Amino acid sequence: MAKQTFTVGQVLTAAQVTSLQQTAMLGGAAQAKTASYTLVAADAGTAISMTSTSATTITVNTGLFAAGDTVFIQNLGSGNLTITAGSATVSTAGSLILPTNDAGVLYFVSTGVSIFYDFIQVGAASPLTTKGDLYGFSTLDARIPIGANDTVLTADSTQSLGLKWAAPASGGITLISTTSFTGSTLTLSSIAGTFKNLYCEITGLYGDSTYQDVNVRFNADTGSNYDFGRFGSQGTGTDITNSAAQTSLQIVSSGTNSGASEKSSAFLNIYNYAQTSVPVVFMGFGRGKQDTNFKSVFINGQYRNAAAITSISFIASAGNFSAGTVKLYGVN
Amino acid sequence: MNSIKEVNVQTGVEKEREMNASELKQYEIDKIKTEAIQAAIVAKAQAKAELLERLGINADEAKLLLA
Numbered sequence: 454m455a456k457q458t459f460t461v462g463q464v465l466t467a468a469q470v471t472s473l474q475q476t477a478m479l480g481g482a483a484q485a486k487t488a489s490y491t492l493v494a495a496d497a498g499t500a501i502s503m504t505s506t507s508a509t510t511i512t513v514n515t516g517l518f519a520a521g522d523t524v525f526i527q528n529l530g531s532g533n534l535t536i537t538a539g540s541a542t543v544s545t546a547g548s549l550i551l552p553t554n555d556a557g558v559l560y561f562v563s564t565g566v567s568i569f570y571d572f573i574q575v576g577a578a579s580p581l582t583t584k585g586d587l588y589g590f591s592t593l594d595a596r597i598p599i600g601a602n603d604t605v606l607t608a609d610s611t612q613s614l615g616l617k618w619a620a621p622a623s624g625g626i627t628l629i630s631t632t633s634f635t636g637s638t639l640t641l642s643s644i645a646g647t648f649k650n651l652y653c654e655i656t657g658l659y660g661d662s663t664y665q666d667v668n669v670r671f672n673a674d675t676g677s678n679y680d681f682g683r684f685g686s687q688g689t690g691t692d693i694t695n696s697a698a699q700t701s702l703q704i705v706s707s708g709t710n711s712g713a714s715e716k717s718s719a720f721l722n723i724y725n726y727a728q729t730s731v732p733v734v735f736m737g738f739g740r741g742k743q744d745t746n747f748k749s750v751f752i753n754g755q756y757r758n759a760a761a762i763t764s765i766s767f768i769a770s771a772g773n774f775s776a777g778t779v780k781l782y783g784v785n
Numbered sequence: 786m787n788s789i790k791e792v793n794v795q796t797g798v799e800k801e802r803e804m805n806a807s808e809l810k811q812y813e814i815d816k817i818k819t820e821a822i823q824a825a826i827v828a829k830a831q832a833k834a835e836l837l838e839r840l841g842i843n844a845d846e847a848k849l850l851l852a
Contacts, residue, residue, distance in 0.1 A: 629794050630792060630794040630797070632790075632792045632799070634790075635788070635790050635801065636787070636788035636789055636790045636801060637787045637788060637789070637804075637812065638787075638788075638789040638790070638804070638808075638812075639789075639790045639792070640789060640790065640791045640792065641792050641794050642791055642792065642793050642794065643793045643794055643795045643796070644794055645795060665819070665823075666819055666823075668815060668819065675811050685826075689830070690830060690844075692826050692829070692830065694822070694826070700814075700815070700818070701815060703819070703822075706823075768812070768815060770815060770816055770819035770820075771816055771819070771820075773787070773788070781794060
């Protein structure tokens with residue numbers, strides 16, 4: 454029932470009271486519309502029901518409604534219905550675009566100022582449309598379309614949604630060299646500073662009858678620049694060695710009589726090896742035959758010299774290497 | 786007898802040569818130092834075992850005592 458102006462002594466019929474009740478409960482008979490429509494004064498207190506397969510509008514003008522008037526608007530059509538400010542203002546905290554089966558109440562603060570209370574608030578309806586889409590935000594909730602295969606989601610403040618799908622940054626591990634052990638010292642030299650970290654992998658290493666341990670030096674530096682802690686474990690027990698200002702670091706403890714059947718292996722990670730501002734840190738594991746037991750060693754420490762590492766020497770503490778391979782990798 | 790193998794990892798060129806006098810000297814220093822470290826580890830382990838024997842307890846019991 455449209456808004457009424459009642460007079461003193463007026464008698465309402467049961468049908469009128471029922472209609473007023475329905476209107477107060479946002480129900481009752483609605484004015485069916487099938488095309489864009491401009492509200493008129495008589496729409497105050499009524500329901501407008503739009504049914505259209507095309508996009509339509511409800512236009513709101515000033516000078517027709519009083520403060521406190523309301524119009525219930527619903528969209529039953531497949532085309533979007535847009536509440537459009539004509540000469541009146543229309544504000545909303547939701548959306549002025551009503552998709553199918555959305556509705557809301559247009560409330561007049563004054564004759565020329567209205568607020569539309571959208572029943573489906575922004576965010577209540579998903580903007581996602583496609584497999585893999587993500588829920589994003591610019592100034593409103595928005596869809597981040599799924600990217601191409603093998604791309605990764607990357608923050609980018611220049612994008613409207615602050616994110617983009619992009620090829621992953623290059624990285625990985627590169628084999629720099631593969632070298633066989635011979636002699637009593639093996640030096641890998643001219644290591645380019647183009648990687649972030651270095652990774653050395655030693656396999657199948659053994660030596661002659663006097664061969665024992667393997668020590669490592671950087672840049673052939675025999676100064677007291679190696680600080681490290683070493684935790685060794687073997688069948689007969691464990692030992693912890695904290696060594697500061699050493700002239701090399703020991704990566705394999707083999708003991709004597711470590712023949713072909715008792716090969717050592719080890720790896721050594723050297724972090725941020727090309728910088729010169731702080732000590733280069735390293736960490737590694739080694740395993741060798743110590744008397745009758747295999748001994749594993751964990752070592753971590755720092756090389757305390759302000760120089761980029763360009764060479765690594767593996768030094769037999771006694772005797773000579775008989776066989777074994779070291780692979781040097783660059784890691785980004 | 787003591788040789789050094791040097792590999793230029795950029796060019797792949799390998800050179801093998803005998804240690805020069807200063808390298809040999811350093812090698813002997815390293816050797817003595819390593820032997821001393823190993824001897825110290827062995828001596829420490831031996832001293833520990835002897836002490837446990839004198840006390841009449843095993844390593845686990847010693848840990849419990851110190852915990």
